[in-house]
Amino acid sequence: MARYRAVFRCFSGCPGEYPLTQALYRCPQCDGLLEVSHDIEALRERSASAWIKLFEDRWMRTQWPYGSGVWGKREWVAPEVPDDSIVSTGEGGTNIYWAERLGREIGVPDLWVKLCGNSHTGSFKDLGMTVLVSVVRQAIAEGTLATRVLCCASTGDTSASLAAYGAAAGLPVAVLLPRGRVSTAQLVQPLAHGARVFALETDFDGCMEVVKELSRRRLVYLANSMNPLRIEGQKTVALEIVQQFDWESPDWVILPSGNLGNAAALHAGFE
């Protein structure tokens, strides 16, 4: 494991690299997005067929942490997280369905659906959250983090996932949401997992501003999707699709999009 490494770099190309265990969410120079950058040369030293064999051997095994589709590909995700920092609920490894009848109806005979939401909290967000919370745990173990509080603005899935992984890690979670705009069903998971839920008199963007300010003051660790660690977990969707097609890429992938996090994640995975 030690030979592989990944760091934060500026998405727009500013010089400089930063450890993944640093609480950093934007480029210190241009304030743009960060991305996780892997040592591709080191990864290339292992042949494609050797990677395939390794990933197949680990696929959904009971041996910790390989019951997780994300950590079965750990060298490509977050190579420096030790086993005992990993917080996993066995995410990934979701079924890919041949949508035979729908494909026939719309004239796409070879149509498949990857059901990423078949996961512990019912959302694909678990794929990214396992990476984020595991890296936080590693940072806490290494003594490099000023806070233990995980925080996000959310109206649903993100808070459910963060609360579940925070609870599994034994870390406090704070969720900020716009008062009166979140359904009871969406509140159940954060509350059941013991998160502190704050209803603010603002909209989602207003909550997000508060989370950013709290993280700037180092009172919380920011778990929203501007944190590039989540992309690293979500990119395993692309790796799994290729694996499930016997290591061939599909011609097209169709994704729902909000802030295009999944588009970025699947691009990173296919690349």
Next chain:
Amino acid sequence: MARYRAVFRCFSGCPGEYPLTQALYRCPQCDGLLEVSHDIEALRERSASAWIKLFEDRWMRTQWPYGSGVWGKREWVAPEVPDDSIVSTGEGGTNIYWAERLGREIGVPDLWVKLCGNSHTGSFKDLGMTVLVSVVRQAIAEGTLATRVLCCASTGDTSASLAAYGAAAGLPVAVLLPRGRVSTAQLVQPLAHGARVFALETDFDGCMEVVKELSRRRLVYLANSMNPLRIEGQKTVALEIVQQFDWESPDWVILPSGNLGNAAALHAGFE
């Protein structure tokens, strides 16, 4: 595959055996429950270590139908169902969690939770329904079934699971439920999967009587849990628990119970 076989037998020991593809839900002699009886001698011809190797090699593979934890153990479940009759959503293979903190609180240090509900419709009932609907498809292919309509009485999970597997199989599903006693959330899955939902002016037992009468008249195939095919799928929970503990049995299993179907299923699996 051809060397293994299973039949229905009377649970109370009346003589006689019946093919799994027969629409039979009670012993024709005593009207008691039926069970699926395997040819244990044939199964014993393969050594324990050879079974373990086979089951490990298949565990959650992408090769059809071994993405399903149920069909990965097909010889022990429904050995005569051919691949092209199998209706699967990749059920089983669910995570088993070490409930470290809860165990500490209640004085059970080695406490684990098998999350069987992390499945396509959100319920462990998928484990049994894949077997039932696959056997029905086999029976239809063999021309031995008088009806194609799958039917159950249900106030929730059973109807969701039956509707999903019926839709995947291209078979009509009828759900009978007590009017006014089912929540909208529980109605969403059967309706979304195109099942015919009938609200009757009675309680669950009243609905069950109607399903039984319809199945007696051979108008529908009965999919409630008195159909022993469901037990065969659900018993893989026991097999998976043992597998996930590196082929050792736990000391105790604690189960919620309604009609004790899961108790019967896990007993069958451990046995």
